[in-house]
Amino acid sequence: RHYFIQSNLSSHVRCPLSTMTADMRAMLDELMGRDRNLSLVEKEKAMEHWSDPGVCKYHLVKFCPHDLFTNTRADLGPCKYQTHDVKIRETYRTSQRWKTMGYETKFLRFLEGIVDDMERKIKKQHERLEHDERYMRAEQEKADEERNSRLEELNKEIDEMLEKMAEAGSVGNVDEAQEMMAQVETMRQERESIKSAKVEEPARKVFLVKQNVPFINEMKHMEVCPICGAFLVVNDTQTRVDAHLSGKQHVGYALIRDAIKELRDLL
Secondary structure (H helix, E strand, O other), X not given: OEEEEEOOOOOEEEEEHHHHHHHHHHHHHHHHOOOXXXXXXHHHHHOOOOOOOOEOXXXXXXXXXXXXXXXXXOOOOOOOOOEOOHHHHHXXXXXXXOOOOOHHHHHHHHHHHHHHHHHHHHHHHHHHHHHHHHHHHHHHHHHHHHHHHHHHHHHHHHHHHHHHHHHHHHOOOHHHHHHXXXXXXXXXXXXXXXXXXHHHOOOEEXXXXXXXXXXXXXXXXXXXXXXXXXXXXXXXXXXXXXXXXXXXXXXXXXXXXXXHHHHHHHO
């Protein structure tokens, strides 16, 4: 049997009915699964075994690390195993082979490798913080030296100008004395401005460690998250703290660290 499709050019294209049926079957398989017509008992029989090569063994133990950091800097990439099924995990955990296949040990080693990499990053972050703190202290000391030096210069110039002004006044040079007085007032204003700026601790150049570039900003004390290695502002707002704690990377690394503890106790 054949059926005919009328084209726009009024020509006839002959297609076998079996091809159309196969296409529809493939579409249904994609939408509803190949076991859509099976009973519950038949589906359980057709389900992959936990030892099958396409089943993710990390997911059997607890979770697949490749799912934790998708679309982040810590993204591990896609898992090379296709099957991540909770029911298959349950059949493994209730089987007599649970904890005897080496899956837990292999999973533990993989997670420990991830944490070891993170610990090295955290160490580098602390070193960077220490470097930036030394930089900021040096910048502050330099600014203080320049400020104190300028204050000394102004004090000396004011005293000298007052002496000259007194001499000019004593010989009747009133106009010259008034000009000197104006200069003294200007220097006094500069001196007060410098003193005021020192008390108020104005904005200065600091290193924003996260971007690793100089930036003009108020001085902020930073710390490193011991879980995910992110830079945090000390005493930051609760909203920002909560956002960090609920972030994908922090949650993922916390989950990994907890899993390591559980696996060590289990093994």
